[in-house]
Amino acid sequence: MNIQPEITYRSVEKTQALDELVNSKIAKLEKFCDHISSCRVAIEKAHDHPSSGSPYRVRLDITVPPSHELAVDRSPDNGNQYEPIDAVIRHAFDAMERQLKELNERQQGDVKEHPQQAMVAVVHKLFPEQDYGFIKTLDTGREIYFHRNSVTHGDFDRIEIGTGVQFSETMGQMGPQATTVRIVDTVNS
Structure with a gap:
């Protein structure tokens, strides 16, 4: 990295464990992109007692030459209540890793088209507070149920209405059900 990373803590006690975690995650990012020119990490406690989600927020801002600015903001307001700060940090860095790889x-110029990675459905309805949703197939318009546990790589929190996906299905007790749902990242060059 061309300059030292900036790490700030707001309403969060700076500990050696947190510092080591953040620095190890930054070092891992440099393995995927060795020409990062700046990296800013902000870790804060936004709420003391949220009604849902985690009280912590982690924001990453990275600059890559010539003029690419990448940002990740993890402020889990749904899902696991009181998700620990180290988990929020890991999720934020995982999201940044995906962006850097892309x-x-x-x-x-290594982006390749693979037919097996083509989008075959989109998220049609989403109920994040109950950990499930429905996808709609592009070919026939069928609606298929999916649960948080069927989404690969723990990407349920990345899903929103309109997200392109691939899936495997089975017949459940209530009808068709996706057993595996994988987000199809589309690259806009």
Whole structure:
């Protein structure tokens, strides 16, 4: 990295464990993109007692030459209540890792089209507070139920209405059900 990362803590006690976690995650990002020119990490406690989600927020801002600015903001307001700060930090860095990998592939011209990665459905309805939703197939318009546990890589929190996905299905007690749902990241060059 060209300059030292900036790490700020707001309403969160800076501990050696947190500092080591953040620095190890930054080092891991540099393995995927060795020409990061700046990295800012903000870790804060936004709420003391939220009604849902985690009280913590983690924001990452990274600059990659020539003029790419990548940002991740993890402020889980749904899902696991009181998700620990180290988990929020890991999720934020995982999201940034995906962005850096995609940018690196685009910069190197390595983005390939694979028929098996084509989008075959979109998220049609989503009920994050109950951990489920419905996808609609592009070919026939069928509506298929899916649960948080069927989404690969723990990406349920990345899903929103309109997200493109691939899926495997089975016949459940109430009708068709997706056993595996994978987000199809579309790259807009």
